[in-house]
Amino acid sequence: MSEQPTETVIPHIILAQRVIDKIVRGALLYPEPETGEAMIGLIVPRAGNGEPDIYVLDTISPGERAVREWGMFEQGDDWQADVFVWLHDNWETFRDLRRGSYGRALAAKWDTPLMHVGDWHKQPGDMIEPSSGDAQTARRMILDAETPTEHIVAPIVTMYPLVKEAPKAAVEQAPTTNEAPAGEAAAEVKVETVDEKKPDTQPEASKYAITVPVEEAGWLVRIDFWYMSKRGRNFVPVVPVIWPDERLPGLPPIAWHLAHPKRFDQEYSLLTQAGYAVDVVRWDADGRPPFEICFSIYKPGSSHVILLVTSVDYPARMPAIRTAPLVTVGEDEDLFEKLYDASEPLLMTKMPSWSWDSKRTLLELVWHVESVLKESSVT
Structure with missing residues (x-):
């Protein structure tokens, strides 16, 4: 199902810190059943590369009618779509106002439509890859002629009991040497490694994953990042880049x-x-x-x-x-x-x-x- 990425066809995946925070909070709300949220952001073409820069700005919860069970998760009703329409239309108004207020290069930086860029999904056990059902759903989306979806980011979340005797683990972020999008300085991220002798219940480190220990809840939350495009049609692992919220555009509050x-x-x-x-x-x-x-x-x-x-x-x-x-x-x-x-x-x-x-x-x-x-x- 997954393939090793080739650098020339892999986009930069940049996430606001608030997205990571919301993923962790959402996962902790439902430790046993599967859960997830839609993700929204901007897809910016990158010169000299077939794949774009994808900026994930926020998430939208599935609403009160979502079905969450062990081994199954279904998004909710039209509420989620209504929230997206609200954010999209406000963003379009913001784009119109912004064009005349800044220099040409700065105005053009974020002058692109707000889009659904994928969904994060919490899976049971050590299922750190998208399931075959996830892959089939993603392919249907990118092949649907009636939707503009060509790129899907799919973070997979797994949770592990946090062993108190284990050394403290800091959030494992993407390497700071990872190339940043054109015109932007690389975000300075502090990386701390976990002791090599991890307890059996702890996941192995990966450059494609972020691990967040939540000591007060007793869990270690792992987020593995995957990507599919209309060109590839298979999920491949990607290295995420996390930016402070203030480096990315904010979205209006939900009405x-x-x-x-x-x-x-x-x-x-x-x-x-x-x-x-x-x-x-x-x-x-x-x-x-x-x-x-x-x-x-x-x-x-x-x-x-x-x-x-x-x-x-x-x-x-x-x-x-x-x-x-x-x-x-x-x-x-x-x-x-x-x-x-x-x-x-x-x-x-x-x-x-x-x-x-x-x-x-x-x-x-x-x-x-x-x-x-x-x-x-x-x-």
């Missing part, structure tokens, strides 16, 4: 409606059960990413629409409040865009007298706005 779907469902239900027609859209209300999640709220028979603009960290911050008159839209017009353009922010003198906190709800804001509008119509 609250995805990070806390139960809270979103509660807010939406409260509004609809109170008799309001509710529409929820993603909107760029302040001209920069990340997007805001906006609610247009209408009570049948009313002469106005209430707009509540929530930030990604809602309910940490109170939503912005706007009111709009009823509007008519043409066949090709966007209703929320017309409402937003016609809306006005609620005056500061009309804002609630009570303090906002995370226990407050959108419905309470709507009730307040309704009372303010009612008072204004009377006077």
